[in-house]
Amino acid sequence: MVSLSLCLPSSIYLQAKDLKFESVRKAISRLDLTTTSPLIKSSLLLKACIRSGNLELGKLLHHKLIDSGLPLDSVLLNSLQLHSCVIRSRLASDVFVGCTLVDMYAKSAAVENSRKIFNTMLRHNVMSWTALISGYVQSRQEQEAIKLFCNMLHGHVAPNSFTFSSVLKACASLPDFGIGKQLHGQTIKLGLSTINCVGNSLINMYARSGTMECARKAFNILFEKNLISYNTAVDANAKALDSDESFNHEVEHTGVGASSYTYACLLSGAACIGTIVKGEQIHALIVKSGFGTNLCINNALISMYSKCGNKEAALQVFNDMGYRNVITWTSIISGFAKHGFATKALELFYEMLEIGVKPNEVTYIAVLSACSHVGLIDEAWKHFNSMHYNHSISPRMEHYACMVDLLGRSGLLLEAIEFINSMPFDADALVWRTFLGSCRVHRNTKLGEHAAKKILEREPHDPATYILLSNLYASEGRWDDVAALRKSMKQKKLIKETGYSWIEVDNQVHKFHVGDTSHPQARKIYDELDELALKIKNLGYIPNTDFVLHDVEDEQKEQYLFQHSEKIAVAYALISTPKPKPIRVFKNLRVCGDCHTAIKYISIVTGREIVVRDANRFHHIKDGKCSCNDYW
Numbered sequence: 222m223v224s225l226s227l228c229l230p231s232s233i234y235l236q237a238k239d240l241k242f243e244s245v246r247k248a249i250s251r252l253d254l255t256t257t258s259p260l261i262k263s264s265l266l267l268k269a270c271i272r273s274g275n276l277e278l279g280k281l282l283h284h285k286l287i288d289s290g291l292p293l294d295s296v297l298l299n300s301l302q303l304h305s306c307v308i309r310s311r312l313a314s315d316v317f318v319g320c321t322l323v324d325m326y327a328k329s330a331a332v333e334n335s336r337k338i339f340n341t342m343l344r345h346n347v348m349s350w351t352a353l354i355s356g357y358v359q360s361r362q363e364q365e366a367i368k369l370f371c372n373m374l375h376g377h378v379a380p381n382s383f384t385f386s387s388v389l390k391a392c393a394s395l396p397d398f399g400i401g402k403q404l405h406g407q408t409i410k411l412g413l414s415t416i417n418c419v420g421n422s423l424i425n426m427y428a429r430s431g432t433m434e435c436a437r438k439a440f441n442i443l444f445e446k447n448l449i450s451y452n453t454a455v456d457a458n459a460k461a462l463d464s465d466e467s468f469n470h471e472v473e474h475t476g477v478g479a480s481s482y483t484y485a486c487l488l489s490g491a492a493c494i495g496t497i498v499k500g501e502q503i504h505a506l507i508v509k510s511g512f513g514t515n516l517c518i519n520n521a522l523i524s525m526y527s528k529c530g531n532k533e534a535a536l537q538v539f540n541d542m543g544y545r546n547v548i549t550w551t552s553i554i555s556g557f558a559k560h561g562f563a564t565k566a567l568e569l570f571y572e573m574l575e576i577g578v579k580p581n582e583v584t585y586i587a588v589l590s591a592c593s594h595v596g597l598i599d600e601a602w603k604h605f606n607s608m609h610y611n612h613s614i615s616p617r618m619e620h621y622a623c624m625v626d627l628l629g630r631s632g633l634l635l636e637a638i639e640f641i642n643s644m645p646f647d648a649d650a651l652v653w654r655t656f657l658g659s660c661r662v663h664r665n666t667k668l669g670e671h672a673a674k675k676i677l678e679r680e681p682h683d684p685a686t687y688i689l690l691s692n693l694y695a696s697e698g699r700w701d702d703v704a705a706l707r708k709s710m711k712q713k714k715l716i717k718e719t720g721y722s723w724i725e726v727d728n729q730v731h732k733f734h735v736g737d738t739s740h741p742q743a744r745k746i747y748d749e750l751d752e753l754a755l756k757i758k759n760l761g762y763i764p765n766t767d768f769v770l771h772d773v774e775d776e777q778k779e780q781y782l783f784q785h786s787e788k789i790a791v792a793y794a795l796i797s798t799p800k801p802k803p804i805r806v807f808k809n810l811r812v813c814g815d816c817h818t819a820i821k822y823i824s825i826v827t828g829r830e831i832v833v834r835d836a837n838r839f840h841h842i843k844d845g846k847c848s849c850n851d852y853w
C-alpha cells in the first residue's frame with residue numbers, strides 16, 4: 222500500500238486503493254514544495270500518477286517542480302522517472318506522449334534528451350517542434366533553435382504563435398537582427414503579431430537592439446495587453462537612454478495594475494541609465510502604492526542607489542529594512558566594493574557573518590573585489606580559502622578573476638599568471654581581460670600581448686581587443702601585424718562600440734559623443750573646456766597620448782583628446798549645475814586614462830566632487846584623488 226501521508230495534510234491521506242484522477246490531482250495541487258524533503262514527496266506522488274496511469278498528472282507535477290525553483294537536476298530526476306514509466310507502459314510511440322517527453326526534458330534543461338526523443342518520434346506536430354525549439358532557446362543554443370525552425374518551415378507542419386514567440390527570443394540574442402525582422406514580417410502576414418506571446422517577444426527583441434520605436438509599435442498593436450506585455454515594455458523603455466516618459470504614466474493609469482516586478486523593472490532601468498532623480502521618483506511611487514516593505518523591491522532599491530552613485534541612500538534603505546536576506550547583504554556589500562570603499566564593505570560582511578546569514582557565491586565576489594580594490598592580499602586569500610572550507614562554495618571563474626585582479630593590481634604580474642595557469646579549469650576571457658588590465662597599469666606590453674591573444678582565442682569577435690592589440694603593434698612599429706589585424710577585423714565585420722557619456726540634468730538625460738557639437742549649448746560647453754584646459758595645465762596636467770594597451774581608435778587619439786565624451790559631459794555639468802552638488806557622469810565603455818587624469822585636476826580647480834561610472838566600476842574623484850587609486 223502506498224501511503225502519501227508524507228506529502229499531505231493528515232486530512233487528505235491518499236492510499237493505493239484511492240488513486241482516482243481527482244484525488245491525485247488534488248494532492249498535487251496541495252503539495253508544498255517549500256518544506257523539507259520535497260523530492261521524496263514528489264516522487265511518491267509521481268508513483269501515484271504512474272499507478273493511476275495518468276501521464277497528464279505526471280506532467281502537472283513536473284510543471285509544479287519546475288516552477289518551484291528546485292535545482293534542475295532534481296527536476297530532471299523526475300523527468301527520468303516519468304520517462305521510464307512511459308517506456309514500461311509502451312506509450313512511447315504515441316505523438317502526444319512523445320511531445321510531453323520532449324517538452325519535459327526541454328524544461329529540465331536536458332535538451333539533448335529532448336532531441337533524442339524528438340528524433341525517435343515517427344510523426345511530428347507543432348507541439349513537438351515548438352517544445353524542442355524553446356528547449357534550445359532556454360539552454361542558450363540560439364543558433365540551433367533557429368536552424369531547427371528553418372527545418373520546420375521546410376516540412377509540412379506550420380509554426381504557431383508559440384513557435385514564433387520562442388524563435389523570436391532566440392533572435393533577440395543574436396548580434397544581427399536581420400532574421401528577427403524577417404520573422405516579424407512573417408508574423409504580420411500570418412496575423413500573429415497582435416497575439417500576446419508573439420508581441421512580447423517582439424518588444425523584447427527590438428528593445429535589445431535599441432530600436433525603441435519598433436518596440437513601441439509592437440506594443441501598440443497588441444490585441445490584448447497583459448501584465449507581462451506591460452512589464453516587458455516598461456523594462457525595455459526604462460533601460461533606453463531616450464526613454465519615453467509618457468509611456469510610464471500610461472502604464473500607471475491602465476487597469477492592469479503594477480506588480481512588484483513592474484517596479485523592479487523600473488528600478489533596474491533607472492540603475493542602468495543612472496538617472497537618480499527618476500530612481501527617487503520611482504521610490505516615492507513604491508512607497509505610495511504600498512510596496513515599501515517588499516523585500517525584493519528594497520533589494521532592487523539598494524542596487525539602484527548604488528549603481529546611480531549614491532551609496533548613502535543605498536545604506537539608508539538597507540538600515541530601514543526590517544528583514545534582510547542574503548541578497549540584501551550582498552547588494553549593499555557589492556555596492557560599497559564597486560565604489561572602492563573596501564573597509565565599509567568588509568565591515569558589513571563581518572556583521573553579516575556574525576548574525577548568522579550564510580554568504581553565497583555572489584557575496585564572495587563582492588568581498589574579494591573589495592579586498593582587491595585596496596590591495597588587501599592576505600585578507601583576500603583568507604576569504605578565498607574560507608569560502609570552500611567554511612561554506613562549501615567552490616570558487617567560480619569570477620572568484621579567480623578577482624584574485625588575478627588583486628595580484629595584478631599589486632604588481633605581482635608573474636604570480637598572477639602562475640595563478641591563472643594553476644586554475645582547476647581553463648581561464649576564460651574575463652580572467653585574461655582582468656590580467657590585461659594589470660598589464661596596462663604596469664605597462665608590460667609583452668604580457669599584455671600574451672593576454673590579448675588569449676582573449677581573442679576565446680572571443681574571436683571582440684573588437685576592443687583587436688584595437689588594443691593593433692595599438693600595441695603600432696607602438697612597436699610592427700606595421701605588417703597592424704595591417705593583418707585590421708584586415709581580419711574588416712573580414713569579420715567587427716566594429717567597436719562607439720563610446721559615449723551621459724549625465725542627468727533637471728530630470729533629463731544629455732548624451733555626448735567624442736567631438737560632439739550637437740548640443741544646443743555646445744558653444745558654451747567648448748568655452749568651458751578651453752578654460753578648464755588652461756587652468757589644469759597651469760596645475761601640472763600633461764596630456765597623456767600614450768595609448769599603447771588602450772583600446773582607443775586612431776581618430777579618438779591625440780587631436781580629440783580634449784573632446785572626449787566624458788570631458789564634454791563634465792564641462793556641461795559644470796555650467797549647468799550648482800556648486801556643492803556632486804557631478805555624476807556615466808560612460809558606456811571604460812574611462813580613458815587621459816580623461817581620468819584630467820578629471821582629477823578638474824576636481825581641484827573647480828572644488829567639485831565628480832563621480833564617474835564607467836563600464837567597470839565607479840570613480841569618486843575629489844580634491845585630485847580617485848577612489849580607484851588610479852587602477853581600473
Ligand SMILES: [Zn+2]
Pocket residue numbers: 782785786787812813814815816817
Ligand atoms: Zn578620454
Ligand SMILES: [Zn+2]
Pocket residue numbers: 817839840841847848849850851852853
Ligand atoms: Zn578612478
